[in-house]
Amino acid sequence: MTSALDPSARPVDRAPAGRSPAPAPEPAAPNPATRPPRPADRLVPALNGAVLLLTAVLLLMVLRLPWIGDMGVHLATIERLRHDLLDPGNTQVDADTPSPYNSPWMVLLGLLAKASGLTGFTVLRFAALVGLTLLLTGIWHLTRTLSRHRAAPPLAVLTLILLWGPTFFIWSGFLGFTSISLNVSYPSTFATGLGFHFLALLAKSLRRGTATSWPAWTALGALWALIMLSHQFTGVVMTFGALGVLVSARPWPARQTWLRLGTALAVAVALLAVWPYYSFFSLLTIGGLEDIHRGLYEEWWMRFGYVPIGVAALAFRFARDRRDPLVWWFLLATLMITAGGLTGHYSWGRALPGAIIPAQLAAALAVVEGGGRFLRRCFAVVLAAGLLAGSWAQAPSLSFVVRNEAMPETLTEKAWLPIPGYQWMTKYARYGDVVMVDQNTGQQIPGYGFYTVAPGYPDFFLPDEPERIEATRRYFDRSTPRQEKLDALHRFGAQWVLGWPDQGLPPGDPALRKVKTGPNGMVLYKVVG
Template identity: 55%
Template sequence: MTPGGRSRSHWVWGLRAVAGIVAALLLAVVVRLPWAGDLGIHAATIERLRHDPLHPGDPLVDADVPSPYYSPWTVLLGCLAKATGAGAFGVLRFAAVVGLVLLLSGIWHFVRTLTKRRAAPPLAVLCVLFLWGPALFAWSGFLGLNSLALTVSYPSTFALGLSFHLWACLRKALRAGSGWGVFLGLGVLWATVLLTHQFTGVVASLGAAAMLLGSRPWPSRATLCRLGVGAALGLLVLAAWPYYSFFDLLGAGGDLEQIHRSLYRDLLGRFGLAFLGVAALALRFRRDRRDPLVLFFALGAVVFAAGGLSGHYSWGRVLPAALIPAQVAAAVEVAAVVGAAGAAGAARAVGTALAPLPTAPARSPRRVLAPALAPALACALTAALAVGAWAQAGTLGYVFPRGALPAAVAAKYRPPWPGYRWITPWVRYGDVVMAKTFPARQIPAYGAYTVAPGYPDFFLPDEVAREDAVRRYFAPGTPRAERVEVLRRYGVRWVVAYPGGGGLGEGDPALRKVAVGVRGQVLYRVVG
């Protein structure tokens, strides 16, 4: 092996080792399954499906209504919980492992359809996890390491893993002119992503459109016909899904806009490192005006910008459609340029040792510039990845005790939410609990219902009335009789409240103090 070949081999194996260490870290996180964000509603969804797989009702409140959280993936997990007797959090750990395997293999699969460079897939994994920004950011469907550590068990991770495989399989099917079975399967896969996590489904759809528009050679009429029938089958699956009406979600908005407004803040701090990928996309655009990664980025950026300009801030959830192609492009371009530089160096070494090389034909711009660009691009990407990794170093706290971490890393650690397991010796499955919004996002994970849902609930007709009832119960000026009436109207058996947080007082005859939990919260039994 030439010196250039050995150095390239060492680089590839080094990248694979680093990517493997990061994957091992995420697997270790699954053991602890840190609680934050939407973990409560996903656990509650599994609880409802475990008790009644066919008619689970609303996952958060005691109401017989459909819910978009009942997707093909969560129904499968609920059936697994029912068949095995495993708890909701145990099933979520299984979901996390499956989602992580799908995601990492999907990135690998997709990148291999873009380049043959062996360094590109592991480098793409690192770019997707670390090429974000110096400010910490976590949201489901966004694949920064810290965000993924908190959301790895969510349906969004499973859906993103399927999306990468969808894009890869679609590229190969269009290129090969595959048969009916392949395109029908792709249609079902596309529908599964949309049903599992609707925001990720939009990202998957934009990516699929980019793979089609950027395919070379342009698909034949027969291939496009098979693709159209596959898409029609996907729409049929969406329409036939029995647990909720997918197309009714198209008119949903309302509370989602304000919740997602923060996605348009501090863009440079959260996502600034991805601009290195935008530079890589510019290089690809110069070579091919229909490059699929460029088209993917453009579609995502346009929708994201349109959401900000129109006030439809929930459209900000499409931002991964701009970030993922930029991150993948950075990995592919650096792997290509560094690989070309190594190949050129090896060729020069062999030529010098054996004989003078003949005059070579004109080379492509990439090969002419590769020896000069390789060190600069590799150093720039290494520095960006280091900054991104340092910003997310607190993720180590989900695996190692805080005291075992260096002080600078421990300072970045953010403890996960404590949960409400402390109420389970008393609160039983199906009991209704009166609680404010934050505890209402966690309590249903243990089988109980809350009076009002902790999240926007599009299919709950009395959502506003329930929220108003909770607000009035805890409001300081509400008469006692009205508070008692609220408890009776919704069949409340328990109240979770902070001391001085409003509601009936500790000495009220309608309540009996049962337990004190984390941060001084009190569990009361309703007795009158």
């Protein structure tokens, strides 16, 4: 006996002889309006609202552009290029040497400054706006190649900027809220945003295979070269990401696709080789960066303590797919970071974003895809806690755009104050004058058009850098004989001395004439003897 629910018991429509049976009608697509929303769907408006609020705050940072860190050297680069676009010379000291700061992006900004007459600060605000736009749209673009869920892009933006550690951390190339607030105008932000777009375009090109034209592959090669020239450390991070995308390619690239990839790489290498402002490949043999990067290997828990949420998500992704792009991006960067720590090459720690970014993206994606409902909810709860804790840790940076009276005292106590600056010096010293100043202040002075005796930042192409650093150290050493100090001023053509009253030559020395005491108490002297 057959049941009425048994398909075999149902009548069968038979087509007339000589005619093919009519195709079965396709099942109707579910109507999104009638499908009950999933929990992650309900989050989309709130996530988009949070991203808009975060974007608004970052735009206020662009308007304020607080000065802490490397802004002086980037301002100086714009000023050198403004005055001589073809041969700007050294960025920091009065020497005719190439400079890796003269990247394609900075050359474009220098051209803008020269053509428009805008101040360096205004041009940097434009750079900040472009960098922020590239960064946010780049995160969105890359995330869309990893997931089609509407909640994935806004969640990825929040995770990349807020999921860090119990204390805020500042370093160019790192995407924490505090770091981005201060570095938004830097070439590292421009290169990172461009890098996200590069990875997304590479993934799409690999999916299309030979359907992607030769010119498109050539443009990808040029884009990679632009990232490498603009910020070399970010270029390394994005290269690991590109290798991860390549490993995950499905179907595996055909021979013609490999030929296109090879052409793109050849174009990129050629562009790196012919860049006229500095020798890119000579950077591979330069050392001297280990001491300043040693700090990247310290206090990991305080700086990156919430990132392991993403490492756990990567483990689940690896269990599902041994060729997952985020996993391989993470593994390649981690290999370099570990090798740097074991061998003392601490500058290799600049690959840290290559481990942090894929982990953060994996944490965001774990909430909206993969695994069962229970696992997704677990990740959602843990990630929400990490984002709240990370937001609180970086909240002191709001002091750059919010009055301290409007913030809790527990936050204002941890806030960093922007550098007051040395604009007052421009009333006395002229563009291109050489100033004897200690290293900390020397990081800022070139931003106003002056040169320093010793570079405030390591200079890879300056042959007498050690002598300049030692001469500056000896000048500000109270035990150094007067004649040795005078010799240092004359040897390096110093026309001004900027220091504290008890530094350098004693007050009243006939070789110096006091000109002005600045608002921070430092004294400007004119070298007259």
